[in-house]
Amino acid sequence: xxxxxxxIACSLDGFIGDPGGDGTAMMRxxxxxxxxxxxxxxxETIPTHGRRAMGIDDLPNKRFDTVIQGRGSYDLALxxxxxxxxxxxxxxxxxxxxxxxxxPSVEIIxxxxxxxxxxxxxxxxxxxIYLCGGSQVAGELRDEIDELVIKTYPLVYGAGMxxxxxxxxxxxxxxxxxxxxxxxxxxxxxxxxx
Numbered sequence: 001x002x003x004x005x006x007x008i009a010c011s012l013d014g015f016i017g018d019p020g021g022d023g024t025a026m027m028r029x030x031x032x033x034x035x036x037x038x039x040x041x042x043x044e045t046i047p048t049h050g051r052r053a054m055g056i057d058d059l060p061n062k063r064f065d066t067v068i069q070g071r072g073s074y075d076l077a078l079x080x081x082x083x084x085x086x087x088x089x090x091x092x093x094x095x096x097x098x099x100x101x102x103x104p105s106v107e108i109i110x111x112x113x114x115x116x117x118x119x120x121x122x123x124x125x126x127x128x129i130y131l132c133g134g135s136q137v138a139g140e141l142r143d144e145i146d147e148l149v150i151k152t153y154p155l156v157y158g159a160g161m162x163x164x165x166x167x168x169x170x171x172x173x174x175x176x177x178x179x180x181x182x183x184x185x186x187x188x189x190x191x192x193x194x
C-alpha cells in the first residue's frame with residue numbers, strides 16, 4: 001500500500017502561511033544547504049518551473065510519482081500562468097469550484113477526495129503520494145495521511161493558515177527523524193500510529 005505524505009513548510013507556531021495563505025516569507029530561508037537537501041532527498045517536491053530554473057529538471061523522482069493539492073495551492077501556479085506546476089508527477093487538484101482543468105495533465109477531484117486517495121494508495125507502485133497542501137485539503141484527508149514531513153522554519157507568524165484546516169480531533173504520529181540546518185530550519189518526519 002502506498003503512503004500519503006503531507007510534506008509541508010510551516011512556521012514555529014504551526015502556520016503554513018499568513019491569514020491569506022501566503023507562505024513566501026519562508027522562501028528567504030531556502031539557502032544553499034537547504035536546497036541541496038531538497039535536491040538530494042525530495043527533488044520531485046520542487047515545482048517543475050523551479051527545477052528548470054535550477055538546472056535539475058532531469059533529476060529522477062525519489063519518493064513520489066503523484067501529487068495532490070487544493071485549489072488555493074493550485075491557484076498560486078495559475079496566477080503565474082503555470083497550468084501544470086508538477087509536470088514531472090501525476091497531478092490532482094481537489095476543487096469543488098474548478099469545473100474544468102486548464103491543463104490536460106491535471107485532473108480535478110470534485111468530490112469524494114478521500115475515496116480517490118484510497119484508490120491511489122491501492123495502486124501498485126514503488127512511489128508514494130505527495131500531499132502538498134493546502135490546509136483545508138489536509139484537514140479533509142487527515143485520516144488518510146500516513147506520514148508527515150514538516151519543514152519548520154525559524155519564524156513566528158502569530159496568526160495564519162494552520163497546517164490542518166478542520167475540526168478538532170486528535171491524531172497520533174510517531175517521530176521517525178529530525179534533521180537540523182545551519183539556518184535554524186528543522187525537517188521532522190513522523191509516521192502515523194495505527
